[in-house]
Amino acid sequence: MKHSFFDKYSYINSPVHKINPVLKLILFLSIGILLNIIPFQIVTYILIGSVTLVITYLSKVPLIFILKRTLVILPFVFVIALTNFFSKLSESTVLYKTFLNAYIMITLLILLTQTTKFPEMLKSLSYLRVPKLILVLLSFIYRYFFILIDEAEKMIYSAKIRTYKRLKIRTIGAMIGVLFIKTYDRSERVYWSMLLRGFDGKIK
Amino acid sequence: MTEAIEVKNVWYKYPNDTLALDGVSFFVNKGETFGILGPNGSGKTTLLLCICGVLKFQGEIRIFGKKVSQKNIYELRRNIGFVFQNPDDQLFMPTVYEDISFGPRQYGIKENEIKAIIEDVLNKLGIEDFKNKSSHHLSFGEKKKVCIATALVLNPDILIFDEPTSELDPASRRELMQIIISLKSKKTILISTHEPKIAKEICDKIIVLNKGKVVYEGLPHILNDQEFLTKNRLA
Amino acid sequence: MTEAIEVKNVWYKYPNDTLALDGVSFFVNKGETFGILGPNGSGKTTLLLCICGVLKFQGEIRIFGKKVSQKNIYELRRNIGFVFQNPDDQLFMPTVYEDISFGPRQYGIKENEIKAIIEDVLNKLGIEDFKNKSSHHLSFGEKKKVCIATALVLNPDILIFDEPTSELDPASRRELMQIIISLKSKKTILISTHEPKIAKEICDKIIVLNKGKVVYEGLPHILNDQEFLTKNRLA
């Protein structure tokens, strides 16, 4: 089965893709901090909002893809709206400001990751002194995610072919147990392959 | 009605938007042993999973005249036994017995009946000692037989084998082919493979898939045509 | 010294106490293409992993006269390129380039040298476009070629292929065999397989393993003996 890559739009070309990923990451963090500090003013938000829109346009990442992914902030907006509705503690500007901040930040984060190839992202993280072990784990996830999801998916198909009901928690739980056993066996074979290429406990 | 499986203009797109099946149509008569040939990545497994209604395709598939849909999946799947290419993908329960009884239990068959059926199936395949073992500790060929048992246990009319001989040594391969041949007269069998030899040996009719399209449909005699095989990466 | 690999009375037990190798002895001359035949589960992969000192065996193995031990394993392995049966076990880095450079980096070779070697190896295998791709984007046959590149990059004298043709369709299999044949004159090659056909095609000498024991050692002509093949589950 062929799954779409998480960073699938990072393989297209646009001016935003060409910006140094470290710079993009620093810009992203600065905007995040800035949005936290500045007081709530319509003008500032119109400005930052339009900059975000321009970057979105330049990046060629499809708008519908971005809109879908921004939905993850809604549950949190809901909890805050609930507070707003039931108690007089918070003012409505807190709700608006939080919503706008969150929306801008998630859009920028989508743009950041969809315009940077994952191997490049890893390089910038290592430039920013992220520990080697974390980088190794990140690259293993990136490499083996699709292989393990394939194994999991096939077990689910195999169960589905033998039933007409929704799978029980017990069945899926057992599958995850089996998946861990496969994970262990796989890690052993990967370890051998690393040994055979000179691995001595430290990845150089 | 003599058509066991009818596939009409079936399309399937992978999640990454590449086309896996590109308007596939064919039919399998009842009692036939039907081969789906094609190189790696031609869409064979995807097609088989669509036929069982596990993947959501566009187009129409009928099993014994009944359209495959989410509504009638209960009766349709009960009539299909599926043997995966890699047994490790198919077996997910702690013991062989639990794996084989998974299907019957889902369909509400009583425990003592299940026990009798499983004894019978295991006996026929000559693997009764495995019952309480974990399939994780069996050899590849043994696991494959357990998979066949999980497919046979509900006595379905249609059996589907995905690359049945892959990774098997010659002796185990021959043994497996014997099992399939012994089932030939009782079941409608669908086999996917990239080995023309196997198709020539047991298939009554074949289709050849290439990049998700049917490039040949008919008798297996085309598999003697070297030029055709080379063009479709089968030789 | 013309012996590239010498295996003397090697024993190996799996963690669950079953015997995988039961006093295996043989030798491979320098420049030879040597086949290890046997059915699934006969101990072929285990034997190959013992030769590289990955599994802790009992007995003695010598590589170019030097005894394999925990002390010198690091330098001995540098002279061995290993191609796993399943490429997904061998390729674990985010891009093909990083996967191939893993070995040279571990041995402290300089980045610009590594770059030149990799260009060269990829060119020879005709896969220079793969360099910045993730192996996830490649087909099974393409991944297999990348594995060969990871084995060739340190220019070892010994190459080991574990079931090189398993799961490949006929066209990809032929391509892979071509690559192995092109390396035959330059390297000592060790191939494990359950296909007598492959051994007949390229091996100068073979052993046949069955249940962890060597049941034949010599020229591959024995593989025309139907009775021998049947007895050892190779036909």
Add this chain to the structure above:
Amino acid sequence: MHIPDGFLDLKTSVVSNLISISLLAYSIKKLNKDTDPQRIPLMGVSAAFVFVAQIISFPVFGGTSVHLSGGVIISVLLGPFSGFTIMSSVLILQAILLQHGGVLSLGANILNIAATSCFIGYMIYRIYPRNISAAVSSWISTILGALLVSAELYFSGKIDLKIGLISMILAHIVSATTEAVVTYIILLTIDKIKPNLRNIPKI
């Protein structure tokens, strides 16, 4: 459960990031002292395993589904520091690739999801190290995580503490229960098929 960027104020972000970074630095130091080279690929593939296990959905009543978090299970199998490092890597990748959780809020998410299950959850499990305790500690650490989320949002001045706590706990009762049941089943399955996997050194 993953807090996106924009919901926490600066002080809460800074404090939670500092705590998480110190915990992570300490864990990595512990792991680097370990001499078994096999731990690196084992942790690597296990991290992918957690990532996948979190995507598989479990049907619960009313046609909805919940997902596993996996912190307790991975710590029980590999040890708390390995578990914490794996969970943190998974959270980092989820933030930068899937936008589940943000970057400035990463520290808070590591605290809520990884620290609760890998450290507190593991400690509870160690009191009486049986499969059933792993289930109980999964339940407790999931609820604890929910409490932390509300506390962080409260300190950021976004919500009323009472309303936050009630809604967060209600929202997590089902997933905490599923987490507990599934953790138990996973351990049971491993014990039945390959019991020696329970002997991996716990670091």
